[in-house]
Amino acid sequence: MQLPYTSPICELRGVQMRFPGPRGGVQRVLEDIRLEVRPDEILCLIGPNGSGKSTLLRLLAGLMPPTQGEVRHHGEKLDGLNPGVAMVFQSFALYPWMTVEENVRVVLRARDLPEGEVRERAHQAIRKVGLEGFEEAFPRELSRGTKQRVGVARALAVDPEILVMDEPFSQVDALTAEALRAEIMDIWADKERNPSAIVMVSQSIREALLMADRVAVLSGSPGTLRTIVEVPMARPRDSRSPEFMKLVDHLHDIFTSAELPDVQVTAPIPSAAAQEDQVEPLPMAQSGDILGLLEFLETQGGTSDLFQVASHTHVAFEKVLTTVKAAEMLDLVDTPKRAVLLTPLGKRFVNANMDDRKDLWRAQLLELRLFRVVQEMMHLEEGELSEETLLQELATRLPMEDPEKTFETLVAWGRFGELFAYREERGVLTPE
């Protein structure tokens, strides 16, 4: 069902977003984003952690101005809040000291509507999401699903052209999420009324394909718009139909080729002097999770599919992705296309006892330049490297990364490999 092209409600033109990072660095969050929000469509954003999905929504709502580029609303450059946008938050963002009714009314009062209209519109919005009877309840009395209904009612009350939702169902249990999603689709389907468009960050490909007319795929730090996939299926959609499965597959392929390109991730031995200072950014994965992944692969006969791993282990896809990246970096798995398979080294690792595992792990860590740098620094500082010094070093060597997080991962990996010990209270690294 391809809609005839009309002028967009909102447009992001060459938008770039940077935040001042810790320790004087600059964090690039979004890079050169071009995206439009059209009337009568549902647009879903998917992408791994740190691809700036939430930031993109906040730019659209006008909660912050972009560092570069512009956000347009009906062709006019946005200066301040976007008048056509209402937002639903992942964590609900309800005022705990107000009842359901007051939570909805308060945003209408802020628009200086006469009190009669405030009451009427709040009542309508509450009825729309099926919360009649809950008007006098306080948020703490409600389940997460009901809280999110209030969040939706509050957004609908201001009659927005675009309803913006930031992972609205991620904190709600699966069944409630299903119901809530269907209701929002019904409300949106009424073409005579607002909201005309929905822009939503989703954490699951299936959810995105069930709802969206277009799925925008972002890829990781800094966030760039990789591609936009049109979903030309009539609603309601059946997630078991061959057409649907084909699209799921297609999105999976885009995702993996973006996040796990089939080139060697760890470049063997940097040859040129220009690469002297280059260290690899660490995927923020726990050593325990990497071990778990290897054990899981072992039970699957040493090979599996990225999306199989996520669905079998009930771990969020983004986390699986990070873990796989980390394991690949340590040369324990390989990822041709979407498959994940144990390398010979990985097999040896899984079958080894704890002591041998640690030896292997340590050897693999020292293949990474970052860990060699740390060892060198420790040596130079005569066996006691202060946290502060290392953080400074990380900030200069990995300007795009959050040094605190890299440090955390580094310590966790190093501790597991008995490469060094870290004493939190004194903030020093010492060799084991």
Next chain:
Amino acid sequence: MIHRFLDTVWGQAMNLLTAPIRHRRWIDLLVLAALVGTLAALWLVGKEWTAVQRPTVEIALSAWALPKYLLLSLIRAIAAYVVSLAFTLVVAYWAAKDPRAERVLVPILDILQSVPLLAFLPPVLLLMLTLFPRSNIGLELSAILLIVTCQAWNMAFSFYQSLKTLPKELEETSSLYGFTWVQKLRWVEIPFATPGLVWNSMVSVANSWFFLMSAEAFHAGNKNFQLPGLGSYMNTAVEQGSTRAQIYAIVTMLVLVILLDQLVWRPVVAWSQRFQVDEGGEVDPGENWLLLLFRRSRLLKWLEKRRNQRLHQRTPRPAFIRKAHEEFQRPGRLGSWVASSAMVGILALLSLGAFSVVRLLAEVSGPKWLVLLKAGGASLSRVLLSTFLATLWTLPVGLWIGMSPKWSRRLQSVVQVAASFPSSLIFASLILVFSSLGIGLGVSCVLLMVLSTQWYLLFNIIAGAQAIPADLREASTAYRMSLWKRCWNLYFPAVFPFLVTGWVTATGGAWNASIITEIVTTKQHTLRTFGLGAEVVLATEQGSMPHLAASALLMAALVVLFNRLVWVPLYRLAETRYALNR
């Protein structure tokens, strides 16, 4: 015309007034009685305040005079509280929103909330007396100002911190839906700050009872001033050696503290529970008998309905006003101009104050400084000794109470009342009793400090013991740890963060107590011991400003240094290693 008036206004009013009597709605009767009582009290206070200044008032020691004195003291505390609250809202808001002001105001607030303010009362007092030399208003205002100085800082600091820690998503919704700054303050910021503000208000009001004794009767230079009130009643009773009157005063204070606890703080705390941002956690429904009664009151319901009707009739503001409003919401020119000039004013005052203080301090001789330093050492060791002694008994008792659900239910409110009973009220009497037993002031000083600070400790330890997770306690039982091992491995580390908080409050209280206890004057004799508190009082009595400034500042410096060097590192240790919620 008159008929219409009688029919509508008078008739309705009479109806309203007599309805409770007809329907025997006792709570409404109570509300009415409270209204009448408040009016009567205001009249009395007005008469008192506008009277010609009398340096000393004859205090009647009869029990029948007590309600009047109690009322006058209460009104002083309430007036001071209103001023403190206004100060809190303005100054803390300013500090939170204006980064330039923040850099100056926050350190000042932080220091003011931790130094022993009793040492700064004399200079404030002398200032107020020169400002209002004629009528009683000067004396009353200075008493109120004295009480404000012991109430405002912690409240302001708490409000500032709440403003700074507003959850990001609540912040975002209020900007997303275009709240003006007034709307944001009313609907988001003040509600969010309410629990902290309520708690700090309780502390502040309890503080003001402690300061009452000093605020209502003071010697400055060769003059003695006395204001009618509960504090001066007690003073007179001690001076005239009337045990009966002393007991009356103590009982009255106790009744006041209990009544405030039951009639004010409990309902307010129960009500403030709803402002707690605590998603997911177990929430105590926080019921209170008085709050329940109020919810049943028809009179209050009627008032509420009227208010709602008024709201309903409110017409929308015309567009241009709204526009102007939005202009103001941005860093408006007017707002920033006002803020800048206020900032300049404060900086000017500060530098002026610093300049005159330096000039005063220059007059203090070297040997005198040495004496003051030694006195500081003596007081510091008393403060530490008293805190140590108090810890010795409160730690086991607090652990026991806190871990027994039955006893903590029974005793917690008792402890709370005990903690807000001003021990300063009975210091003088106790010192006289001790001295007749042959105990020197040096020793009884420490005992009195223990008396005034032990409750803070006990209160905190009970809270800490209640917070020990059940699974950790079960684990220590399952692994058959002996009582001693259990204390050492679990109980002491678990309550340590609470203990540190208790210590900070307790030492602060002990410093204040040093000013009241190290020197006691009665008609017959003056008892004094060597210490910084005694130096402060002596300097005030002799009217020697350089000496006063030096001893007060030295005490403040000692406290601040001690905070920075001992308590802050201990806090950090408590937060990193002994926090149970990580």
